[in-house]
Amino acid sequence: MFIQTLDILGTIAFAISGVLVAMSKRMDAFGVFIIAFVTAVGGGTLRDVLIGTTPVFWMKDMTFMAVIAISAFVAVVFRNELKHLRKSLFLFDTIGIGLYTVIGIEKGLNAELHPTICITLGTISACFGGVIRDILCNEIPVIFRKEIYATACIVGGLVYFLLREFTGDINSIFLIAGGVVIMVRLLAVIFKIRLPSLYKKKQKSKG
Amino acid sequence: MFIQTLDILGTIAFAISGVLVAMSKRMDAFGVFIIAFVTAVGGGTLRDVLIGTTPVFWMKDMTFMAVIAISAFVAVVFRNELKHLRKSLFLFDTIGIGLYTVIGIEKGLNAELHPTICITLGTISACFGGVIRDILCNEIPVIFRKEIYATACIVGGLVYFLLREFTGDINSIFLIAGGVVIMVRLLAVIFKIRLPSLYKKKQKSKG
Amino acid sequence: MFIQTLDILGTIAFAISGVLVAMSKRMDAFGVFIIAFVTAVGGGTLRDVLIGTTPVFWMKDMTFMAVIAISAFVAVVFRNELKHLRKSLFLFDTIGIGLYTVIGIEKGLNAELHPTICITLGTISACFGGVIRDILCNEIPVIFRKEIYATACIVGGLVYFLLREFTGDINSIFLIAGGVVIMVRLLAVIFKIRLPSLYKKKQKSKG
Numbered sequence: 095m096f097i098q099t100l101d102i103l104g105t106i107a108f109a110i111s112g113v114l115v116a117m118s119k120r121m122d123a124f125g126v127f128i129i130a131f132v133t134a135v136g137g138g139t140l141r142d143v144l145i146g147t148t149p150v151f152w153m154k155d156m157t158f159m160a161v162i163a164i165s166a167f168v169a170v171v172f173r174n175e176l177k178h179l180r181k182s183l184f185l186f187d188t189i190g191i192g193l194y195t196v197i198g199i200e201k202g203l204n205a206e207l208h209p210t211i212c213i214t215l216g217t218i219s220a221c222f223g224g225v226i227r228d229i230l231c232n233e234i235p236v237i238f239r240k241e242i243y244a245t246a247c248i249v250g251g252l253v254y255f256l257l258r259e260f261t262g263d264i265n266s267i268f269l270i271a272g273g274v275v276i277m278v279r280l281l282a283v284i285f286k287i288r289l290p291s292l293y294k295k296k297q298k299s300k301g
Numbered sequence: 302m303f304i305q306t307l308d309i310l311g312t313i314a315f316a317i318s319g320v321l322v323a324m325s326k327r328m329d330a331f332g333v334f335i336i337a338f339v340t341a342v343g344g345g346t347l348r349d350v351l352i353g354t355t356p357v358f359w360m361k362d363m364t365f366m367a368v369i370a371i372s373a374f375v376a377v378v379f380r381n382e383l384k385h386l387r388k389s390l391f392l393f394d395t396i397g398i399g400l401y402t403v404i405g406i407e408k409g410l411n412a413e414l415h416p417t418i419c420i421t422l423g424t425i426s427a428c429f430g431g432v433i434r435d436i437l438c439n440e441i442p443v444i445f446r447k448e449i450y451a452t453a454c455i456v457g458g459l460v461y462f463l464l465r466e467f468t469g470d471i472n473s474i475f476l477i478a479g480g481v482v483i484m485v486r487l488l489a490v491i492f493k494i495r496l497p498s499l500y501k502k503k504q505k506s507k508g
Numbered sequence: 509m510f511i512q513t514l515d516i517l518g519t520i521a522f523a524i525s526g527v528l529v530a531m532s533k534r535m536d537a538f539g540v541f542i543i544a545f546v547t548a549v550g551g552g553t554l555r556d557v558l559i560g561t562t563p564v565f566w567m568k569d570m571t572f573m574a575v576i577a578i579s580a581f582v583a584v585v586f587r588n589e590l591k592h593l594r595k596s597l598f599l600f601d602t603i604g605i606g607l608y609t610v611i612g613i614e615k616g617l618n619a620e621l622h623p624t625i626c627i628t629l630g631t632i633s634a635c636f637g638g639v640i641r642d643i644l645c646n647e648i649p650v651i652f653r654k655e656i657y658a659t660a661c662i663v664g665g666l667v668y669f670l671l672r673e674f675t676g677d678i679n680s681i682f683l684i685a686g687g688v689v690i691m692v693r694l695l696a697v698i699f700k701i702r703l704p705s706l707y708k709k710k711q712k713s714k715g
Contacts, residue, residue, distance in 0.1 A: 124451050139351070144553070146562025148353025153418045211567045229436060229643060244538050331658055346558070355560025360625045436643060 100272075102161055104193040107186030108134040109162045112227055113169035114176065119231050123170070129227055130166040134158070136223035141198055141215050145205045184283070191220040192275035195247040196268050199254055213251030220247045220275075242282035250275030307479075309368055311400040314393030315341040316369045319434055320376035321383065326438050330377070336434055337373040341365070343430035348405050348422050352412045391490075398427040399482035402454040403475050406461055420458030427454045427482075449489035457482030516575055518607040521600030522548040523576045526641055527583035528590065533645050537584070543641055544580040548572070550637035555612050555629050559619045598697075605634040606689035609661040610682050613668055627665030634661045634689075656696035664689030 112133030116126040135152045142150040152158040169176060198219030202212030221244045254271035261267065281287065319340030323333040342359045349357040359365040376383060405426030409419030428451050461478035468474065488494065526547030530540040549566045556564040566572040583590060612633030616626030635658045668685035675681065695701065 128451075143350055143557055144562065144564050144567065146353070146560070148351065149412060149414060149418075150351050153351065153414055156415055156417060159417055159421075205563060207563060207567050208570055210570060210573055211563075214573075225644075230432075232440065233646065244542075335658075350557055353560070355558065356619060356621060356625075357558050360558065360621050363622055363624065366624055366628075437639075439647070 100189070100193050101197065102157065103186065104190030105134045105158060105161050106165045107190040108223055109165040110169045110176070111187050111224075113166050113173075115227055115231055117170070117173060126170060127163070127166050129230060130169070131159075131162050132230065133223045133227040134162050134165075136226040137194060137219040137221060138198070138223075140222045141201060141219045144218070145201065145207075145215070147201070147205070188276050188279045191243070191247060191279065192250065192272040194220040195250050195275050196254065196272045199251055199271075200268075209255045213248060213255070216251050216254075217244050217247040220244070242279060242287055246275045246278035246282065249278050307396070307400050308404065309364065310393065311397030312341045312365060312368050313372045314397040315430055316372040317376045317383070318394050318431075320373050320380075322434055322438055324377070324380060333377060334370070334373050336437060337376070338366075338369050339437065340430045340434040341369050341372075343433040344401060344426040344428060345405070345430075347429045348408060348426045351425070352408065352414075352422070354408070354412070395483050395486045398450070398454060398486065399457065399479040401427040402457050402482050403461065403479045406458055406478075407475075416462045420455060420462070423458050423461075424451050424454040427451070449486060449494060453482045453485040453489065456485050515607055515611065516571065517600065518604030519548045519572060519575050520579045521604040522637055523579040524583045524590070525601050525638075527580050527587075529641055529645055531584070531587060540584060541577070541580050543644060544583070545573075545576050546644065547637045547641040548576050548579075550640040551608060551633040551635060552612070552637075554636045555615060555633045558632070559615065559621075559629070561615070561619070602690050602693045605657070605661060605693065606664065606686040608634040609664050609689050610668065610686045613665055613685075614682075623669045627662060627669070630665050630668075631658050631661040634658070656693060656701060660689045660692040660696065663692050 109130040112130035113126055115133075116129035119125075121129065135150075135158060139150045139152070142148060195216040198216035199212045201219075202215040207215070250271045253274045254267060257267045257270060316337040319337035320333055322340075323336035326332075328336065342357075342365060346357045346359070349355060402423040405423035406419045408426075409422040414422070457478045460481045461474060464474045464477060523544040526544035527540055529547075530543035533539075535543065549564075549572060553564045553566070556562060609630040612630035613626045615633075616629040621629070664685045667688045668681060671681045671684060
């Protein structure tokens with residue numbers, strides 16, 4: 095019940111982030127809804143297709159479609175106010191990737207897959223919606239350009255399997271691992287931590 | 302039989318529209334065929350993958366591959382003449398989305414999915430081929446930028462389920478709902494109807 | 509055993525080619541790994557999803573993940589040396605498409621699909637990883653712009669089914685058909701053979 099509530103919060107956050115990107119591209123109402131939808135369910139859909147759990151999740155539970163439609167509608171109506179809410183949105187988005195990571199891992203465990211694959215599935219669930227959103231908007235996916243994002247999912251996934259060695263209490267594992275994802279992401283953004291660059295810096299040598 | 306003929310007409314229309322876009326990007330012969338193929342079967346393929354009806358439809362019925370190959374070949378040979386046929390092509394393309402919408406809805410019903418999901422599947426079948434075509438050609442998908450397109454599919458889908466309340470005659474429902482998709486699209490283009498804009502106009506304020 | 513070794517060689521080659529493209533886009537370490545991964549397994553993944561053999565292959569055999577992680581790591585560390593190895597890489601990549609083509613065909617045969625579909629699956633397995641790589645890097649896929657590439661896969665596929673008429677020795681067929689793919693590609697590159705252009709040349713008429 096608690097988890098389901100969080101799942102819906104994550105869906106809302108992702109849908110709203112989709113609306114914001116789509117509107118910055120001046121898409122029409124339909125385009126905005128599609129991008130919201132794809133951002134919210136894209137990761138979980140790819141996960142389900144790769145495992146073979148079809149029809150995919152949002153086809154079997156109408157809650158997702160309804161939540162996304164309402165979120166997109168509200169986001170469009172209050173688009174000017176949303177600009178002042180960027181920080182809360184960032185929080186929602188971060189909660190979203192935390193939850194989706196753990197949900198993805200559990201789906202992988204149900205399909206009896208190797209822990210590495212489960213963590214991959216969690217990361218796909220959390221990040222792929224944003225990747226499709228960026229592809230459809232014709233940009234290099236943000237996930238490949240920006241600070242700690244998928245890395246947070248992977249760290250949370252490792253914690254998940256570490257905890258499983260010590261306890262069988264699924265709910266605690268769920269909350270702690272999801273919390274780790276959220277914390278890693280928050281700390282990375284607050285302290286502007288990035289992955290170490292693979293490239294030599296050129297820009298500053300000019301001065 | 303009648304429906305199958307229309308299905309093939311739709312496939313031909315989509316394949317030709319793929320050829321025209323690919324050639325405007327100066328792709329080689331193989332690229333042109335691939336884009337034609339993907340435009341024609343992309344929507345139905347995604348639909349089948351999401352529902353889990355695999356191997357996907359064009360793997361089980363060789364008609365599609367043959368029809369697309371011949372259409373692409375003819376379209377390449379007569380490419381100069383095709384420019385004068387834009388209007389007939391537009392008609393074919395519109396017939397195509399009408400048919401694909403209804404076929405998608407029926408696949409959804411066979412999988413016992415919720416009406417909303419069925420309409421979504423119909424819209425995906427009709428529109429996604431064009432989306433993949435545009436992504437492969439590195440453009441923002443036309444569906445997100447242009448006039449009534451997917452909206453026509455959704456309206457047709459609503460009519461489909463409305464009719465089902467009154468009659469059990471599948472063939473009539475098929476024809477009427479498909480016809481509505483086609484008519485909405487035609488009227489929208491003829492009268493230049495667009496979705497209401499979400500954005501304030503800036504351009505004209507200059508004068 | 510022999511085939512498995514070759515399969516891993518192909519995976520390594522594709523992973524390295526992914527690293528090189530991702531680094532030319534100045535992606536971070538995570539982005540580089542993802543692109544390497546997607547380039548190496550993308551084609552086979554799409555093949556498995558379209559046929560319905562899920563969970564897809566790399567979820568059931570951890571070798572692939574390990575091989576790709578190590579390849580990507582080594583490629584990043586020795587990135588400067590790799591520039592001098594472009595020719596060996598090209599060879600690996602070509603061996604890769606040869607192998608993936610035949611493996612794809614055999615998966616299609618196992619699913620009892622029509623020869624044309626099997627050849628299509630082989631070509632998808634061999635080429636689609638590169639297509640996704642290019643889409644994620646926001647470029648028109650190289651396969652649509654460059655010389656003989658997928659065409660080599662198709663020729664090899666035709667040889668595969670021709671040989672099946674004369675012999676039942678799967679290993680010989682595998683090696684010869686794969687070899688044909690490799691040879692066609694090598695010859696095409698060495699002699700700069702391209703598909704006949706569909707377009708009139710404009711550039712040289714100026715002089």
